[in-house]
Every structure is written in structure tokens, then in C-alpha cells.
Ligand SMILES: NC(=O)C1=CN([C@@H]2O[C@H](COP(=O)(O)OP(=O)(O)OC[C@H]3O[C@@H](n4cnc5c(N)ncnc54)[C@H](OP(=O)(O)O)[C@@H]3O)[C@@H](O)[C@H]2O)C=CC1
């Protein structure tokens with residue numbers, strides 16, 4: 001093994017975590033998985049059972065100490081619990097639960113800690129396409145950013161907005177608009193469904209100015225995200241029809257792939273895309 005191979009610690013052994021670990025195990029990424037952590041010991045054990053090169057199961061503190069880069073793929077709460085310690089320890093941080101950064105104060109504290117400790121925060125594109133174009137477009141003026149998300153009732157179950165408003169997801173027979181608002185409001189309503197809206201906000205005009213619509217569609221077999229951006233550059237739209245993860249129908253397969261692609265970008269000499 002190369003001496004300077006990037007050492008990775010991963011927090012969250014669910015749908016995304018398992019895919020990332022498998023990619024490292026299969027040497028798709030030039031990195032070493034040194035440790036994992038999840039509040040479910042059973043999830044950690046199950047994940048380790050699927051790998052040839054088994055990392056250790058460590059506490060978050062030990063994991064941070066041992067890793068060069070910590071990948072959070074757990075929850076917005078986990079970003080708040082562990083993120084700052086990662087950066088204050090001088091380690092790089094990859095965040096999948098980007099919704100945590102709807103709290104702009106938290107994002108500012110993370111950026112200051114990263115700058116002070118000379119480390120990086122990576123937010124992969126997740127389950128959407130178009131972040132590259134939005135980043136380029138944002139160098140000039142942007143008029144409007146909108147994301148329209150459509151999921152099967154299975155993918156929206158348990159969201160606070162659904163529970164609070166007593167919405168019976170089984171009662172819909174056709175595609176129906178459930179929610180319309182800013183990315184700030186959307187992530188509070190659907191914390192495990194619309195992290196991508198917050199990523200768009202960070203890449204573009206801020207979460208308050210990013211418009212979100214969430215549809216439920218009992219006929220939907222994919223998690224669909226349609227993004228439209230207008231500004232000085234012109235306009236673009238893009239639509240992703242995502243295969244849901246077998247282990248977690250809320251989460252699209254592409255989200256894990258984007259984390260793996262980001263790891264490759266960090267580890268490899270060639271950088272392509274904005
Ligand atoms: N940026 C993007 O495009 C996308 C982001 N996401 C986000 O990525 C994250 C991971 O997604 P996914 O893999 O599908 O989720 P899963 O629910 O499949 O797995 C997450 C795992 O992390 C554990 N976990 C949650 N919070 C903590 C914590 N505070 N400390 C330790 N362990 C914790 C969970 O335990 P338990 O089951 O007990 O909660 C679970 O075992 C989620 O926050 C999700 O919303 C998902 C899709 C796209």
C-alpha cells in the first residue's frame with residue numbers, strides 16, 4: 001500500500017455509506033478506508049461483513065484522529081455533532097447531509113474552521129446534475145433557481161411535513177403538488193429528501209432564494225429532480241430520473257456515485273468540470 005494513500009473515516013453505514021465503502025474496497029478509489037462509525041452497531045457489523053479489507057469500528061473521536069478525510073453520510077444532526085471537530089482537528093470533511101447548511105451560521109463556522117486549519121469541506125453534487133453549470137453561471141448575475149422534485153410515496157414517508165400535516169400518502173392517485181417554498185423551508189419540511197436544494201442554494205443564490213416544489217406521484221418509479229436556472233448567462237434546465245437505493249427509497253443511487261466521484265477528484269491528478 002502507498003504510504004501517502006488518503007485515509008478515510010466514514011460516519012453513517014446506511015445506503016450511501018455502504019456504496020462508498022464498497023467502491024473503496026473494490027479499488028475504484030485510490031484511498032484506504034481506516035474506520036467507520038454508526039450509532040447502529042448492527043449496521044457497522046453488516047457493512048464490515050460485505051468488505052474484503054475491513055476497517056475498524058471506532059468512536060467518532062478515534063475515527064477523526066485516524067483519518068485524513070471524514071465522510072459524513074448519516075444525517076444533518078451528525079453534521080452538527082461531528083463536523084466542527086473534524087475541521088478543528090485539521091482533517092478534511094465531506095458532507096452528504098448538506099441540508100445542515102441551511103443554517104448559514106453553521107456553514108460560516110465550518111468555513112472559518114476549515115480556513116484556520118488549512119483543510120477542505122467537500123459537498124458532492126449528490127442526486128442532481130447541474131451544479132457545475134450553476135457554479136459557472138453564478139460568477140455573473142442569476143435571476144432564478146428552481147428545483148422540482150417528484151418522489152413515490154415510499155420515498156416521502158415519515159418526513160416532518162407529512163407527519164405534521166397528517167398527509168395520507170396512500171390517498172394520492174395522481175401526481176400532486178405537496179409543497180412549494182424556499183430551500184430553507186423545504187429542508188425543514190423534508191430533511192431526508194431535499195438536501196439537494198440546499199446544495200443548489202450554496203452553489204447559486206442562497207437557500208432563501210432557491211425555489212423548491214415537491215410532488216408525490218404514486219406512479220413514479222424514480223426520484224425525479226428537475227432544475228431550472230436563469231441568469232445573465234442564459235438559461236438551462238436539467239432533469240435527472242434517479243434509480244432509488246434498494247436499501248433506502250428516499251435516497252437516489254446517484255448520490256452515492258457523486259460521493260465516489262468526488263473522492264476520485266480528490267485522489268487523482270486530473271480535475272474536470274467546474
Ligand atoms: N446530498 C444528496 O444529494 C443526498 C443526501 N442524502 C443524505 O445523506 C445522508 C445519508 O443517506 P442514506 O445513506 O440514504 O441514509 P441511511 O438512513 O440509509 O443511513 C444513515 C445511517 O447513519 C446513521 N446515523 C444517522 N444519524 C447519525 C448520527 N448522528 N450519528 C451516528 N450515526 C447516525 C443512521 O442511523 P439511524 O438509522 O439510527 O438513523 C443510519 O444507520 C442522509 O442525511 C440523507 O438525507 C441522501 C440522498 C441524497
Ligand SMILES: O=C([O-])CC(=O)C(=O)O
Nearest residue numbers: 127193194195196251252
Ligand atoms: O436522493 C435524492 O433523490 C435526494 C435526496 O434524498 C436528498 O437530497 O436528500
